[in-house]
Amino acid sequence: MKSRLLLSACAIAAAALSGAAAETPSTQPVLTPASNLVVDGIPPIPQAIADEVNRYTEFRSAGLASWHPVKRQMLIRTRFADTVQIHEVTQPLGMRKQVTFFPDSVSDAYYPPMPAGGDANWFILAKDIGGSEFDQLFKYDLTSGDVTLLTDGKSRNSGPRFSKDGKKFVYTSTRRNRKDPDFYVASSDAPGDAKMVYQADAPGWFPAAWSPDGSLLLTGKFSSANESSLWIVNPATGEKTRLSPETEKPTRYSGGYFSADGKGVYLTTDAGSEFERLAYIDIATKEIAYLAPDAKWDVEDFTVSDDGKLLAYTTNEDGSAVLHLLDTATRKELPLPKLPPGQISTLSFHANSQDLGIVLNSAKAPSDVYSVDVKSGVLTRWTQSETAGLNTDNFPDPSLVRWKSFDGLQISGFLYKPDAAKFPGKRPVIINIHGGPESQFRPGFMGSYNYYFTKLGCAAIFPNVRGSSGYGKTFLTLDNAEKREDSVKDIGALLDWIKTQPDLDPDRVMVVGGSYGGYMTLAVSVHYADRIRCAIDVVGISNFVSFLERTEPYRQDLRRVEYGDERNPAMRKVLEQISPLNNVAKIRKPLMVVHGANDPRVPLFEAEQIVKAMKEKQTPVWMLVAKDEGHGFAKKSNFQFQFYATVAFVRKFLL
Template identity: 55%
Template sequence: MQRHFFTALALVALSFGALAQPASNQNDTVKPGDNLVLENIPPVPTSIDEQTRRYGDFRTAAHLDWHPQRHEMLISTRFADVPQVHWVKTPGGERRQMTFYPDRVLGAQFEPGGRYFVFAKDVGGGEWFQFYRFDVQSGEITLLTDGKSRNTGMVFAHEGTRIAYSSTRRTGADNDLWVMDTADPKTDKLLTQLQGGGWDPADWSHDGKQILLVEGKSINESNLWLVDVASGEKKQITANQTSENQVSYDNARFSRDGRGIYVSTDFDSEFHRLAYFDLATMKPKFLTTDIKWDVEEFDVSEDGKTLAFVTNENGIGKLYLMDTATGKYRSVTALPIAIITGAKLHRDGRVVAVNVTSAKSPTDVYSVDVASRKVERWTESETGGLNASNFVEAQLVKWKTFDGKEISGFLYQPDAKKFPGKRPVIINIHGGPEGQIRPGYLGRNNYYLNEMGVALIFPNVRGSTGYGKTFTKLDNGFKREDTYKDIGALFDWIGTQPALDASHVMVTGGSYGGHMTWAVTAYYNDKIRCSLPIVGMSNLVTFLEHTEAYRRDLRRVEYGDERDPKMHEYLEKIAPMNHLDAMHKPIFAVVGKNDPRVPWTESRQILDKLNAQGTPTWFLMANDEGHGYAKKKNQDFQFDATVMFVNSCLLEK
């Protein structure tokens, strides 16, 4: 996790409902929470909840931070309804819960002395994150930020108790740079005014005099700046870019002597390489050129001698350890073959923590001894009592799309002996769109495979990350329809597979995947039985007009600027909202009332018109959630309703 709070949300992969008949006895149905708003969803039988419950009773664990003096750590895991901070003192040791809130806690980081840690929390999924100080000795919790603005990107100075972070406090839209001595919240001050919502501090110099600042403009373009802590003045250290020559810089860190910085960048490359820039010349020295995949993240030890980095190699994560003096590195082979994230070196440089997840294991925390390469497992998350070794592994599949390009994805197939014959299919499209489906733990989705005999396909359409920056740009602006066509080609590919039933296909996805679901429902209605858009956009014009101000310009880079007449016309032309006549198959829309990214009205506005024309629709809204459901009780109800939906409209003969 490096030395930042990451605020990306994990969307529930699949959750819908059914067009089944209401149960005759209300005592045999699940009572929805008062926080849920339901429309046209029949009562959920308790029998369905009993069948699905074990698949939802899994946990995950993620590393948050090492204790500065001891080999002990803070992790995030859930024992009640939402993830909270827990303390683990030894590999496989007790998970001692530290925070107890009705809402999720998203990050925690020790101050360098270890006397307290600072954590981030929002309310009801609204993403207006606040920082709090947790005193280890007394257990006292103190609010550090203003309680109103959105605060992100917190990074501690290497020594002392100061933090740098981004806040929308001044305008509600701009991510300014703030600093604070966390021992005294009254020291909080605006250091540098900035324009736009893409700014975050990356690191402090070891002498505490400079802050390395990242200006994110899009997934393909960012700049690096140095900020003088005494004066607040900033200086751009990367070259200005053009639309034809965009460069991305990520995960920037100062070297121990302060003369240079380490950064992952796609400078002169399709993929992100690890590079060292001498601050005097800003000439790059590329350190991982022989690896033809993205370096997704890295961390540098406090003494500057060791660098740990993680690559994404066709969806599989690999951890490497580098000696910075020689530049030599080698992979850690003793870790499971899986997705690896969150690499974080202890301050003593002797051990690195990572998060590991695979189809047969929920996310858990491991450590690697830098010298001996010994691997130890710190957590072993529960799977609801199910034998995870029996879960289905992903199969990498590829198909040619309309323009001859190759698109890939992951296919999960149910047991052919238990479920013979052609199997119905659920296509699940990831969000972003600057994201990537990787073969991780399926959670509740295993129910579709193991109990319902439904095959799952997770495509990485154009615009996905992980396949080079050119591929990521293929859906920008006026190219938006091309990514819809990639799913059209997937329908054709399904028709050629002897084990898949092309006449029984459902499409779903969350966030941008929800938008794709709306679009596929409009453009390929004859190819599907039903659809489930989760927190998805029905019209990119209205979405851009109403998403929160701090993210609006960042999204315009991807989707196009709706204020431009030609782009406005194009986005209206392709909007699912304006293709209602083609949409007649059952639709189940899921939203969160407090969603700051995709307002819940994006689904409401299209459902009202679909209802008027007689299209069967269901609607589920949680008043205490935002961009995807974080609370287990809401996830459980969403999934139970989804199982009914699948039974009724996908499995119907």
Template identity: 45%
Template sequence: MRPVRRPLGLTLIASFFIAAGAATAQEATVAPPSAMVLENVPPVSASLAKRVEKYNEFKPTSYAAWHPTKLEMIVSRRHNNTPQLFRVAKPGAPLELLTDYAEPVRSAQYEPRHGKFYVFGRDSGGNEVFRAYRRDVGAKAASADAVPVTPDNRRVQDTAWAKKSGKLLYVTVPVGRQGSNDQISSTISIVDPMQPEQARVLAELPGGGWGSFAFSHDDKQLVYLEYVSANETYLWLMDAATGKSRRLTEKGSDKVAYGDPVFARDGKGIYTTSDRGSEFRRLVYIDLASSKETVLTPQIEWDIDEIDLSDDGKLLAFVANEDGSSVLRMMRTGDRKLVAQPKLPLGVIGSVEWHNNSRNLALSLSSARSPSEVYSVDAKTGAVTRWTQHEKMEVDMNRFVEPSLVRWKSFDGRSISGFVYRPDASKFPGKRPVVINIHGGPEGQSTPGFLGRGNYYTDEMGLIVIYPNVRGSTGYGKSFLKLDNGKLREDSVKDIGALMDWIATQPDMDASRVAVFGGSYGGYMTLAVSTMYPERIAAAVDIVGISNFVTFLERTESYRRDLRRVEYGDERDPDMRKWMEATAPANNAAKIKKPLFVVQGKNDPRVPWQEADQMVATVKKNGTPVWYMTANDEGHGFGKKANADYLFYSTIDFFNTYLLK
């Protein structure tokens, strides 16, 4: 239920990676899931599925919530086909299953005073119409369904607890609206989760960009964000009793991005992140009386991604994104001095949250050799405790390849970076085929985390995998973030062209066997690369990608349309519309010469299925091989293991047929 702070691109799409093998007519095959629709996708051999099975069972674990009075927590981990919630009574304790649904459950929050129940979010079929539910502590996973707390058929955008009263604030937007000129509003409500029918509307705010709500310690005020774009957000204050609000930060020509606001313990100020006067988001304190903004981390020239304040108000925990890797730090609020840095394993940190005891900090951490696991840090002793441990697997994760950070010059001389996963050269000598995996967003970032199935790529097939961070990626400054906006869109595609130039100079890379792969915005990039550089690639895999920004903006859900227009341009403007149509991959599909694999969730609210349909139809007319996979029970990416497994196997066959020949 906490707001998502990183785009899904790498997290979802990396799990779809591939291995070598192909079905023959004589072999037994694996039946596709019942909700899957296939066109030109060959049957999957049972022998292939068996061969890669040991790479199919990773179970990343993510932190969800501390119990307010006990030193125990809720985590999320896959159970059977989908991620579900588990209770962890103490570090290393067996995981106790709390939920067991056909749909994924990844987030939860305890009632903040006594922890007698928890609230979690769930959608249906990947439609992202999230609804909040209440479930009592002690209820068995197989017991009667949980009690809905928020209205049906409205998407929950954000939630926040009033810790003194135990009431829950939630933000909802209408769904099922796809008109280009729809005017929607966000409804801010507050409720006692034990009496959901008595919810009270605090305010109606225009548009769908409101989130990151947080109460003051006395429950009297709220701070929250108005999101306009990745480069422009504003802080607001609201009276929690009346709903009256005022903007805390000014609008001006110099756009500023804020994030993760939280009240100081005395309610006189706000801790947040801000890129005012800087390329990067720094930790700052804003005095409410004067609106003065004081930078607390001038020495850190990287984005601060996450912050959390201890309940006693004495310690701030925050995470710096240093070239894709996460560094956790703590600061005393009294003298604003950093304390000794916790000694965590090198990797990528997810959410961080203090226990109510103001001593123990929980976090999720992944690395190239470990799926996400949950840890805590003792602020008093500095001790790091691991709470969860992946079950033993046949594959040895300690032997997985570590990535290296590389840089290359693009068409305009700008330095672009990415992470390269290389196989063991003694096992796979000579020039190796390359897969370029482009993240989503576009305001996202590929980080050196866990590849999951993708490790089969390097360890068993000897393929080289490159995760580029083209212009427009987060983590490299606000100027870099804006370099692909509007009509600069194809400059990011040219960064991939420059990457292919760099690949041709590498002694271990085969420039004649390069595949491009991406999901969401990375799917658009995949399609755009296929039209701009058709002779330089061997194959392409597009997962839930945009094929035409005009039709995408006309059909995406209304609660997000205006937010996307700031990034991509407004399709209602004749000049911009003309440019979008001229550069759309769907309108340039005749240029695609190499085989294409298109994957789509039928319930996708972000990139509707028509984007895939129109691309497939156009490519087919040209006689270019195109495989098409649709799942009727998925949305923006495949979240169910059975679907992801079958996609994994089919991608194996696709690359075996068109890349590895």
């Protein structure tokens, strides 16, 4: 089971490229940036831009937050105003009743389990301030509407995980040293009175699940994208016991759930395989049985029904999600109804062990909540998000494309092309590079990006360069440390491939990326300046050394495993050599830089220093900073201005 990402790097980069507008005379009305936005080098943006493309900012989506523990209803996450809030849906396609009203988005909500015949009049929610990612936990009383802070208001907190009887919950907090996620347990009757039960020795610890009797915790330790382990923690004593075997080579063991009898744990692991397989480990004997031994793709998410009889999981098959259902007693796959094509996420069984909640999206439809009746096979839709009245049937479907890189390695990506009848001839190309780096572009609803396809006739390619997840653990390591720039060469090979395509224009190429993809964008601007028109860097890394020295303490050691340790003189030299900031003289094409002032992952300093260097060499550079955002723009009003600014940039420098 994968941990929630606060904001995917693909989404960050997609937000940077969500519109376009024509040059307009200075006499026409212009947009005035809000006081929370810092605009540097961006010319006045005509009001006509907003009028022309605003509908492409009005898409809505919905995510499943929590099933009600007794009733067949749920809490969802969706946005009706400026930020994502919690809403209550009491029946399929019923009214979305907004429950929370905060200036910042609510990242999640959790109902406590309840005994049969009981009711739930409260839930726990998690939210940060200004995109800081230092989530606090709150109790929301549905009867009174009171909201009570449960955590210290300063540290980074995650969770919670409730015991099966709902009487207690565990969560992590960095309040001790701002770095390590210690485990705290609180009673549901007194949720604000938490006691530390385990002191973490590294940033990567997390609680996964309680044992059925509530006496033990299944926990995990994430060491890197290639290595993680599972442990059993006794919250009464603080003692921990390793559950997953020790291995000579880095291996992933990810959890997970206890079996109904408490004798074993369901998990995923890439032990003995290139891919993560679904497995069961006997706690007493440590014997591992593989439940889907022949899988040729990663098992990426799974959940177990409340009665322990069913296990639902998804496989990542060349970027597309496929849902499976398993009988835990026979370990045989059970039939499921045919689902609409697209991505599947957020697997969650209702306490009735019959309704499996899922979130679906596709190229034609934004994310919405559905449920599958695992007994009857009936698929039920719970939400239907608006698409601003646009006919999404006109939005293009992606095609999977492949090319060979400099060393013969096959790289793949997804290509979106405009309607050839409407836009004949060679089309300008946007290359959008995902973040992570251990992430993967997954084809789904492209939101405002569709403006490029349907109105401007642009094509877009979303590559999964070496180092991306989803293609095996060897592929995942091919860009580590000294091999970092091999992934940049994968984009060079993509530029070669574009030249061979009769309907793509190699002379009109823009590269964009968010987070690590921002570094890739800058690196491509360094190495292939003569082959691109312009670039957009969103919350990107410009110097690996300054990034590693300034990223939040809870991230530093984990990032050093991926990028290399800047404290080692030899590695520091390599990082300095490959950092775009130290090669800025080679960047000769216009650059747009977007950042949030509160970014805990990639500090604002990374944007400031590359912009300063670009100005000194008098290469065109536009900069947009939001004072109330973090690792990407989450507030609708900020996203919209980013959309409009990008419009002018694309019109001026790409088209």
